[in-house]
Amino acid sequence: MSNYQAPMRDMQFLLHEVFNAEKLWTTMPAVAELIDKDTADAILSEGAKLTAGVIAPLNRNSDEQGATWSNGEVTTPDGFAKAYQLYCEGGWGSLSGDPEHGGMGMPKMLQSFVEEMTQSASISFALYPMLTAGASLALSAHASEEMKQTYLENMYSGKWAGTMCLTEPHAGSDLGIMTAKAEALDDGSFALSGTKIFITGGEQDLTENIIHLVLAKIPGAPEGPRGISMFVVPKFLLNNDGSLGARNTVTCGSIEHKMGIKGSATCVMNFDTATGFLVGEENKGLNYMFTMMNYERLGMGIQGVGAAETSYQQAAEYAIERIQGRSATGVKSADKKADSLIVHPDVRKMLLTMRAFNEGGRCFSTYVAKQLDIVKFSADETEKQQAEALVALLTPVAKAFMTDMAYESCNLGQMVFGGHGYVREWGQEQLVRDVRIAQIYEGTNGIQALDLLGRKVVANKGKFLDVYFAEITTFIEQQANNQELTGFIAPLAGALEKLKAITVVIIAENADDKNMVGASATDYLAAFGLLSYAYMWALMAEQASKQSEHDFYQAKLYVGHFFIERLLPRIDGHIHAIEAGSKTLMEMPEGLFNYNH
Incomplete structure (x- = not known):
């Protein structure tokens, strides 16, 4: 099925009502003259047309056909090249790019919605421009002015693509043990040698050149992650006039055969003394990469919401049209042999769970995008520090x-589709396979949990938490007497107190039990996520309650109450698991994990 339609009304609700983006933009000199409500809505409308009409119809074939590799060359699925051309002609690759080098300079809050639309239409397709945008961001932030002038305009236009080359066969999350090396040459360039794996779009037939951002170590650099530098390694070197020159010695050795996202070429890239150029300073490569990673990791979350939105749209339509059984409270469709699936409580529970997580996630991603915009564009230094x-x-x-x-x-x-969800023609099994990767790449979700609890909470004794918790507390206090939000404020306040309390416990116990962080991290992140979504739903409910006579706002409140009453209570299970400590995880001897003993 390819009948995806962008959730325009929900996006406009978040942008204009919940976060009042146009008012925020007026405080940001760099974007104040570029964007207003009408411009934002026009961009969203055009994005919706492109993704629904051009990209979404390609998604199933991209899975059936996949990207193919032969003698170092990669061919993308049928239709991708034409769709990519239309995508680039529409300027979508330059939406948030630096205006000094051909970008439009749009804020992330707006761009994130276009990202979601593209991911909803086809994750495989969306990954190609997504990686180019990430590489462009890193160059814009850290490259010399000469390097920016050399590469950015063609990358924003889509004429050239970009990649990130981090992972090696033996070095995944632990980049400090990478072995790719970069040896300095007399002309100021470097010769890069090594193999990188899992490189999205490392080779493809969509663009005339590919600009690889490669992490490698210069001989004599410090050990571990402190000795990593970043290099630009073009597929084709450039002549003095900027035209394409000789083919560089970087080749695609193979592509991976994957569970999902089969239309996206996931490449093994071999660098055989390939010519590269240092980005910024030596040994700063990991720092440079993390500039981009905040955006890319938010992009992974948006990717997830995009796939889940498509799944929901199809499942809701199917549940309304499919007739199976009768309602427990009496016949609802007397003119039919059975009632629709939507009458059954468990089907409704599944659909409401999907919608509650999708809309909560969309609101949360917009909230994080807002913070990124404040960091990038705000003239208020205090505001920027809090957003950081x-x-x-x-x-x-x-x-x-x-x-x-x-x-x-x-x-x-x-599951809503039942047996039809397991067969390919309906598209649900592809969505399950495609979205699975989002939990794995750009740092597995377990690594993210360790980052949250270990680095962002325990290591600084909750300093970052103070900013977030203070904001939520202020909102609770402001809305304490709002009778329309009675069902939201007390549960939100309760969840906040529970997370505060368990945070104190973890920090205290970590002093004597160094496994406490690792044992608690994934449960802590889940509890933190539930609290955050509860806050998002309270923000949305505050606006929706003002116009609850309209269908859109009524639905928002129905789904919000479902989240608070049926999903937020999961937080208690995660907190109880944390309270159990690390003993039951760590006490079993390593050898007993092998069944052969």
């Missing part, structure tokens, strides 16, 4: 919790 703390704290939650809930939602969508 929130970005650091919330990025792992956005990546991990949003994708975990998206995978749950896609599984529920498949």
Whole structure:
């Protein structure tokens, strides 16, 4: 099925009503003259047309056909090249790019919705421009002015693509043990040697050149992650006039055969003394990469919501049209042999769970995007510092919790279809397979949980938490007498107190039990995510309650109450698991994990 339609009304609700983006933009000199409500709505409308009419119809064939590799060359699925051309002609690749180098300079709050639309239409397709946008961001933030002028305009236009080359066969999450090396040459360039794996779009037939951002170590650099540098390694070297020159010695050795996202080429890239150029300073490569990673990890969360939104749309339509059985409270469709699936409580529970997580996730991603915009564009230094703390704290939650809930939602969508969800023609099984990767790449969700609890909470004794918790507390106090929010404020306040209390316990016990963080991390992130979604639902309910006579706002309140009453209570299970400590995880001897003993 390819009948995806962008949830425009919900996006406009978040942008204009919940977060009042146009008022925020007027305080940001760099964007104040570029964007207003009408411009934002026009961009969303055009994005919706492109994704629904051009990209979504390609998704099933991209899975059936997949990307193919032969003698170092990669061919993308039928239709991708034409769709990519239309995508680039529409300027979508330059939406949030630096205006000084051909970008439009749009805020992340707006761009995140276009990202979601593209991910909803086809994750495989969306990954190609997504990686280019990430590489462009890193160059814009850290490259020399000459390097920016050399590469950015063609990358924004889509004429050239970009990649991130981090992972090696022996070095995944632990980048400090990478062996790719970069030897300095007399002309100021470097010769890069090594193999990188899992490189999205490392080779493809969509663009005339590919600009690889490669992490490698210069001989004599410090050990571990402190000795990593970043290099630009073009597929084709450039002549003095900027035209394409000789083919560089970087080749695609193979592509992976994957569970999902089969239309996206996941490449093994071999660098055989390939010519590269240092980005910024030596040994700063990991720092440079993390500039981009905050955006990319939010992008993973958005990817999850995108897939889950498509799953929900299809499942809700199917549940309304499919007739099976009769309602427990009496016949609802007397003119038919059975009632629709939507009359059954368990089907409604699945659909409401999907919608509650999807809309909560969309609101949360917009909230994090807002913080990124404040960091990038605000002229208020105090405001920027608070936003930086929130970005650091919330990025792992956005990546991990949003994708975990998206995978749950896609599984529920498949279940609504029953046996039809297990066969290919309906598209649900593809969504389950495609969205699974979002929990794994850009740092597995377990790594994100360790980052949240270990680095962002325990290591600084909750300093970042203070900013976030203070904001939630202020909202609770402001809405304490709002009778329309009675069902939201008390549960939100209760969840906040529970998370505060368990945070104190973890920090205290970590002093004597160094496994406490590792044993608690995933449960802590889940509890943190539930609290965050409860806050998002309270923000949305506050606006929806003002116009509850309209269908859109009525639905928002119905779904919000469902989240608070049926999903937020999961937080208690996660907190009880944390209270159990690390003993039951760590006491069993290693050898007993092998059944052969």
